[in-house]
Amino acid sequence: MKKLFVVLIIVAAIVALSLYQARTGKPEQVRVQVFEVVEQPIESTVLATGTLTYGDERRVRSEVDARVIEVAVEEGDRVSKGQVLVRLDRQNFETDVSNQQTNVALRRIDIERAQLRIESLTIQLARQLKLFQQNAAQATVIEDLKNQIAQANVDLKMQNQLLVQSQDHLGQAQKRLAKTVISAPVSGLVSALDIKEGEMAVGSAADVPLLTLVDPEQIYSEVDVDEADIGNVQLGLPVRVFAVAYLDTALTGTVTKIATSARQVPGKNSLVFPVEVAMADQELVVLRPGMSTRAEVLNRSNISYPVIPIEALQDNAADDDPGYHVFVARAGIAVKVSVTLGPQDDRYQALTSGIETGDEVISGPYRLIRSLNDGDAIILEPTSLDTTDDTLSTD
Numbered sequence: 001m002k003k004l005f006v007v008l009i010i011v012a013a014i015v016a017l018s019l020y021q022a023r024t025g026k027p028e029q030v031r032v033q034v035f036e037v038v039e040q041p042i043e044s045t046v047l048a049t050g051t052l053t054y055g056d057e058r059r060v061r062s063e064v065d066a067r068v069i070e071v072a073v074e075e076g077d078r079v080s081k082g083q084v085l086v087r088l089d090r091q092n093f094e095t096d097v098s099n100q101q102t103n104v105a106l107r108r109i110d111i112e113r114a115q116l117r118i119e120s121l122t123i124q125l126a127r128q129l130k131l132f133q134q135n136a137a138q139a140t141v142i143e144d145l146k147n148q149i150a151q152a153n154v155d156l157k158m159q160n161q162l163l164v165q166s167q168d169h170l171g172q173a174q175k176r177l178a179k180t181v182i183s184a185p186v187s188g189l190v191s192a193l194d195i196k197e198g199e200m201a202v203g204s205a206a207d208v209p210l211l212t213l214v215d216p217e218q219i220y221s222e223v224d225v226d227e228a229d230i231g232n233v234q235l236g237l238p239v240r241v242f243a244v245a246y247l248d249t250a251l252t253g254t255v256t257k258i259a260t261s262a263r264q265v266p267g268k269n270s271l272v273f274p275v276e277v278a279m280a281d282q283e284l285v286v287l288r289p290g291m292s293t294r295a296e297v298l299n300r301s302n303i304s305y306p307v308i309p310i311e312a313l314q315d316n317a318a319d320d321d322p323g324y325h326v327f328v329a330r331a332g333i334a335v336k337v338s339v340t341l342g343p344q345d346d347r348y349q350a351l352t353s354g355i356e357t358g359d360e361v362i363s364g365p366y367r368l369i370r371s372l373n374d375g376d377a378i379i380l381e382p383t384s385l386d387t388t389d390d391t392l393s394t395d
Contacts, residue, residue, distance in 0.1 A: 050223030054214030062201035305350030
């Protein structure tokens with residue numbers, strides 16, 4: 001009975017207070033949060049995903065078909081330019097070189113034989129000419145010798161051409177032999193090793209790399225930017241990068257390359273533009289190529305606007321109006337003000353009309369803003385607009 005009596009007293013008190021407020025005309029005050037509007041640039045953000053890669057990646061391929069007899073490096077090794085990486089079986093190529101050397105030698109013998117024949121015919125012709133002057137030789141013999149000399153000169157030219165051809169074949173065979181020793185085209189790190197001793201190295205036409213060399217001094221994040229956002233990405237813009245292994249650590253980078261054409265990515269309906277982000281030197285985490293990343297490309301405008309938190313903005317959908325409004329605190333009253341929107345970032349909405357610097361805009365609690373009406377009495381709980389960003393400076 002005592003508990004029931006206490007409850008009845010509380011209910012009676014609430015009813016009495018409501019009747020008192022109704023008679024005196026004093027409205028119930030709503031406790032709200034406000035902040036003082038300031039002007040600042042809007043920092044728009046373009047989101048993208050991608051993977052980490054090393055800079056200056058070189059895929060080392062074989063230019064000849066041969067069996068691997070030695071792999072002189074291991075994955076993770078640092079190598080210098082010109083260092084031997086892989087050796088291939090040389091036997092067939094050495095045989096080919098030997099055969100071509102023999103062909104060159106035979107062509108030179110043929111040339112020497114042709115030269116000797118020309119000399120012999122020339123001597124015979126000179127002897128016959130003397131005899132002819134003494135009426136001891138026939139003119140037909142002299143004419144036949146001249147024809148033989150002419151034919152011998154043609155044969156000599158042909159043998160010279162065949163020598164050049166044989167020398168060319170020898171040079172090609174020697175080049176193929178040299179390609180059985182595969183050396184590093186640049187200094188770098190062996191990031192991937194795709195061949196083993198005893199396996200068959202296939203010529204470069206098959207596009208099958210033996211190993212991959214990278215420049216470990218520079219790491220990039222290659223991200224795919226949606227075609228609808230690529231207009232907001234420019235060279236030199238700062239980027240916040242989050243590696244999947246360190247989602248709570250924001251790494252810094254800079255846009256260094258933007259693809260000139262779009263591409264289709266499996267699983268996405270729209271086209272994307274590949275964008276290269278050079279990662280800044282850092283010692284916070286250990287980055288490895290292949291890690292998935294999430295990137296935020298930051299684009300700060302050069303124009304300052306009056307800005308408000310996004311949650312303070314309300315639409316006029318209830319009035320069938322496509323516009324927007326905010327509530328401004330004035331003399332303890334919530335005043336509804338129509339506004340015109342400017343650019344927006346992840347946290348703030350810029351306004352081009354309706355609000356001025358110094359106005360106190362009601363920013364929360366959000367559930368109260370949704371039910372707030374023009375002219376409602378309010379009690380202010382001041383808040384401040386945080387315009388700093390300790391993660392990444394965009395100056």
